[in-house]
Amino acid sequence: MADKFFKNFPEIQYRLNDGQVIYIKDFFRKSKFEQENLHRVLNYTYYELDDGDARPDILATKLYGNSDLHWTFFLVNEIENYYDWYKDFETFENYINKKYPGQYAVGSASTNIVSAKSNSADKTNKFLLGEKVTSVSSEGRVILVEPDKNRIAIEGGEFVDNEAITGKISTKSFTPTSVINQRDGVAYYKKDNLRNNTEVSGYTAVTYYDEEWMNNEAKRNIKIISPGVINSVVKSFEKVMLS
16 A cells, blocks of 8 residues: 555654553654645535544544554644644643643732832842742742732642742742743733733633643644545655655
8 A cells, every 4th residue: 555655754752641652653754745736636614623632643543554654744733743633632732731730829910920120220129930839838949920910820739818938049929819830821811812911901811721721622633644545645745745
C-alpha cells in the first residue's frame, strides 16, 4: 500500500496519560505539501471527535483501518503539533493541572503586590519569583506575580482567605481577600466579541479553565479525507512528495 512510503519518516515520542511512550511518524520534518497540490488531490469531509478519538492513530484505525494514516488529519487541518490534538476529559484535566498547578492569593489592591520606590513613580514587586511564602497554616513558593490583577500564584500548600502571607526573602506580607485555584483565576473579561484585560461593567469574567475548555472544544470538529478515497489520495500525495 502507498502509505508504506511514509515508513522512512523520522519518529517522535508521544507520552500517554499513563506515562507510556509511543512513537509517531514525524511527518512535519518532511517538505510541506504545496498548497496548490493539496487542494488538487484532497477530498475531505467533516468529523466530530469524541472522547474515544483521543489519539490520531486511534481515529485512523477507526476510519481507515490503518493507524499509519494518522498523518492525514494533520495534513488537511494544517496542524503541526501532535500535542495540539483534541484532548479527552482525562487528558484535558491532566493538562490543566500541570499548566495551572498553584493557587492565586488575591489582594484588595495592587499595592498589596507592588510598592513604589522612594522618590520615584516606579514600582517594584514585593514578592520574588521562587521565594518561599508562609502563612499560619501553610507554605509554598511564588510562581507568578501579577500586580495588574492584584494577585500572586503560589505552588504548594493550601492557603486560605484572610490569613496573612509573608515572603521569606522579601519579608513583605499581605492578607488576601480570597484564595482560589490558579485554574479558576480570571484570564480576561468578555462581551460578545470584545475582550478586556480589566474588569468592565457589562463584561463577563472568563477563567483560565473556561478559556482552555473553549479552545479544546473548538478542536472537536476536524476535516478528514473521505474513507472511500483515502487510498487514491495517499497515492497522489506520494507522487507529489517524490516529484
